[in-house]
Structures are given as C-alpha cells and as structure tokens.
Amino acid sequence: MAAITIGKLASETGVHLETVRYYERIGLIPAPRRARNGYRHYRLEDVRRLSFVRRARDLGFDIEEIRTLLALAEPGQSSCDEVRKLAIAHLGDIQSKISDLQRLASLLTTSIEQCHGSEVPTCPVLDMLGAPVA
Amino acid sequence: MAAITIGKLASETGVHLETVRYYERIGLIPAPRRARNGYRHYRLEDVRRLSFVRRARDLGFDIEEIRTLLALAEPGQSSCDEVRKLAIAHLGDIQSKISDLQRLASLLTTSIEQCHGSEVPTCPVLDMLGAPVA
DNA sequence: CTTGAGTCCGTAGCCACTACGGGGTGTAGC
DNA sequence: GCTACACCCCGTAGTGGCTACGGACTCAAG
Known part of the structure; x- marks a missing residue:
C-alpha cells in the first residue's frame, strides 16, 4: 500500500x-x-x-480569503452568493492592479523610447524618475 | 530658518x-x-x-535595482545604456505580470458569469478552484 | 508650566513562505 | 547485518519592505 x-x-x-x-x-x-x-x-x-x-x-487569493472559500465550499452551505461576492471583489483588485501596471508600463515605454543611446546629455529614464513629484 | x-x-x-x-x-x-x-x-x-x-x-523597482539606478544617476556616469537595459528588463517583468493577471481575470470572469445565484447545485467558482489540476 | 507634537532609538511584528540544522526512519543492494 | 541514501521529523531563523510599538527626549505655543 x-x-x-x-x-x-x-x-x-x-x-x-x-x-x-x-x-x-x-x-x-x-x-x-x-x-x-x-x-x-x-x-x-x-x-x-x-x-x-x-x-x-x-x-x-490571500490566506484569509482562502479560509473563507474553504468554509463556503463545505457541503450544505449553499452560499454561492457569498463566493460570488468574494470572487467579484477579488476580480476588482486584480483589475485595478492590471491598470496600475499598464500605466507604469506606458510610462516606462515612453521613457525608453526617448532614449536612443548615450548621446543625449541626460537620460530620459532617469529624468522621469527624478522629475519633481507630479 | x-x-x-x-x-x-x-x-x-x-x-x-x-x-x-x-x-x-x-x-x-x-x-x-x-x-x-x-x-x-x-x-x-x-x-x-x-x-x-x-x-x-x-x-x-526593488531596492537593489534602485541602488543600481542611483549609482547610474551619479553625475559623470553617462551610462544611459545601462539604465536603458535595466528599464527594459523591468518593463518585461511588468508586462508578464500584466498578462498573468489578465489570464486570472478572465478565468475568474468566466466562473462568475456562469454563476447566476444559488440555484445551481454546485458553484462554478468553487468548481473551477476544485477542478483537478489542469 | 503644562500640553501636545515632533523626534530619538531599538526591537518586534507583518505576510507567505523558504531554508537550515540535527536528528530519526525506511528501503535497496551487497 | 551493514551501508547508502532518500525521506521524514521538529523548531527556529531568515527573506523583502516595510510598519508598529514603547519609552524617553526636545521643542514651540499658550
């Protein structure tokens, strides 16, 4: 065995x-x-x-969310609504993370595109980082 | 003063x-x-x-990357190329994170859409989580 | 003179693991 | 039976990047 x-x-x-x-x-x-x-x-x-x-x-999902999901998954809970709520909330988190990252990506992309080598006196990427707080 | x-x-x-x-x-x-x-x-x-x-x-950027960026930003480094490399690598990380999250979001969205209340015997979201490892 | 805000410092806690060290156990080959 | 080696036990400490706590100080206003 x-x-x-x-x-x-x-x-x-x-x-x-x-x-x-x-x-x-x-x-x-x-x-x-x-x-x-x-x-x-x-x-x-x-x-x-x-x-x-x-x-x-x-x-x-973080550990606490999983604890909840496991409890809801117990037979006889019939709590699809609650699971749905949790999932929707979590989806919202994910989507806002995605849009944050997309903003970052486009900011970085712009800086990188402006950087064609080491001929310019200052580096656009560093400039972007060092720019006064917007 | x-x-x-x-x-x-x-x-x-x-x-x-x-x-x-x-x-x-x-x-x-x-x-x-x-x-x-x-x-x-x-x-x-x-x-x-x-x-x-x-x-x-x-x-x-993580702390170590920032250490590098700060060193590169020191005057007289003229190391735009290195900054560029770092930024491009980091952009790659961000983009793969974005696509990971997008996969997750669509998986969750699909499950949530199939869930119309508490009438179905099993919850699609829980099913998705409990499904045999793909 | 009191009150409250600001600062000092070291240490411990947070999340979700991951690694380490030192031991016991199970199995296979000789 | 003996040796190798993988597997398992446990507790503790380390990771990254902070954040919080507690007790003591200093400073400015009323």
Missing part, C-alpha cells in the same frame, strides 16, 4: 513540502493522522483540498 | 517617516547631518534623492 506521505502530497499538488507543514501550522489544512513512526498520512480528500488551496493562491 | 526635519522630508516626498529611517539603515539614502539635539537635518538634495527612490518604488 502506497500511503500518501507529505512528500507525495507535495509533489502531487505542486505545493512545496515545507509549505504544506506551514499550512497545517496555521490551520489552513487539517492535521492528518500519523503513522506509528510519526510520518503524516494523507487521504485523497486532503489532496483535493490542498489542490484547491493552491489554485486559489495562484489566483492571488 | 525652517530646517528640513525627517517629518518634513517624509511629508514632502510621501514616504513614511519610519521608512525614511529604514532606508537610511539599509544604506539606500545617506545618513544626514544631525542638529545639536540629535535631530536629522536634510538638504534639498536629499528631498530629490528620496523622491527619486519613491518614484522608482512606485514603478515596482
């Missing part, structure tokens, strides 16, 4: 082994049963739960 | 007061002269330098 050890759980979910222990420590995933030698023994459900956590982290 | 104290420097540059001391501690900005009472005394040049740092941070 190939028991699911922490290493297996880690490689199957793509979560770093030390991170699994960290998640357990902060109570994001439940503490699993231990074998006689003290090794952690996981079940398939744990793999699913941790995959869920990983996906949510990849999507940029 | 209204000397530039740390509080003034902070409010003029929009950098948190404690952050100014932090920047000094890590050697990002030089330690200023002290008045007889021990208070820090800044010069106009320090205001410019810190504003530069703030702008660069806002643009997402």
Whole structure:
C-alpha cells in the first residue's frame, strides 16, 4: 500500500513540502493522522483540498480569503452568493492592479523610447524618475 | 530658518517617516547631518534623492535595482545604456505580470458569469478552484 | 508650566513562505 | 547485518519592505 506521505502530497499538488507543514501550522489544512513512526498520512480528500488551496493562491487569493472559500465550499452551505461576492471583489483588485501596471508600463515605454543611446546629455529614464513629484 | 526635519522630508516626498529611517539603515539614502539635539537635518538634495527612490518604488523597482539606478544617476556616469537595459528588463517583468493577471481575470470572469445565484447545485467558482489540476 | 507634537532609538511584528540544522526512519543492494 | 541514501521529523531563523510599538527626549505655543 502506497500511503500518501507529505512528500507525495507535495509533489502531487505542486505545493512545496515545507509549505504544506506551514499550512497545517496555521490551520489552513487539517492535521492528518500519523503513522506509528510519526510520518503524516494523507487521504485523497486532503489532496483535493490542498489542490484547491493552491489554485486559489495562484489566483492571488490571500490566506484569509482562502479560509473563507474553504468554509463556503463545505457541503450544505449553499452560499454561492457569498463566493460570488468574494470572487467579484477579488476580480476588482486584480483589475485595478492590471491598470496600475499598464500605466507604469506606458510610462516606462515612453521613457525608453526617448532614449536612443548615450548621446543625449541626460537620460530620459532617469529624468522621469527624478522629475519633481507630479 | 525652517530646517528640513525627517517629518518634513517624509511629508514632502510621501514616504513614511519610519521608512525614511529604514532606508537610511539599509544604506539606500545617506545618513544626514544631525542638529545639536540629535535631530536629522536634510538638504534639498536629499528631498530629490528620496523622491527619486519613491518614484522608482512606485514603478515596482526593488531596492537593489534602485541602488543600481542611483549609482547610474551619479553625475559623470553617462551610462544611459545601462539604465536603458535595466528599464527594459523591468518593463518585461511588468508586462508578464500584466498578462498573468489578465489570464486570472478572465478565468475568474468566466466562473462568475456562469454563476447566476444559488440555484445551481454546485458553484462554478468553487468548481473551477476544485477542478483537478489542469 | 503644562500640553501636545515632533523626534530619538531599538526591537518586534507583518505576510507567505523558504531554508537550515540535527536528528530519526525506511528501503535497496551487497 | 551493514551501508547508502532518500525521506521524514521538529523548531527556529531568515527573506523583502516595510510598519508598529514603547519609552524617553526636545521643542514651540499658550
């Protein structure tokens, strides 16, 4: 019988082994049963739960948001509305981050385009950075 | 004479007061002269330098990159090429961050759109999160 | 003279990990 | 049985870039 050890759980979910222990420590995933030698023994459900956590982290949800999502995902919660709200709020965050970054990108692009070598007395990029606070 | 104290420097540059001391501690900005009472005394040049740092941070440059930029901005460096390289690399980072976020946003948007209330047995957002690792 | 704001300093906390060190255990080959 | 080597245990400390806290001082206004 190939028991699911922490290493297996880690490689199957793509979560770093030390991170699994960290998640357990902060109570994001439940503490699993231990074998006689003290090794952690996981079940398939744990793999699913941790995959869920990983996906949510990849999507940029923070730990507390994930705690909420996990609670809402419990069977018998029927709280699609709340999940929806959380997702929409998070989407808003992402979109404002995107537009921030786009502003930055265009600012940088403009500066870089004006810079054709080392012939100009001052560097447009440095100028932009050093310009009086707008 | 209204000397530039740390509080003034902070409010003029929009950098948190404690952050100014932090920047000094890590050697990002030089330690200023002290008045007889021990208070820090800044010069106009320090205001410019810190504003530069703030702008660069806002643009997402990390502390080490800023150290480099500051060194390149020293007079007599004529190193526009290097600045350009750094800026282009950084722009690349920003652009890949943008496209990452855009993927996330569309994934979330799709899930949210499929979710019309609490009538469906399962929540599309949770489904997306819980789906087997793609 | 009191009050309140500003400054000093060192240290600890934040988030989400990641790394390290020193040990025990399990397994495979010889 | 012995040796290698991978795997696992645990606690603690470090990362980046701040931010907060606490106790002591100094300074300007009323």
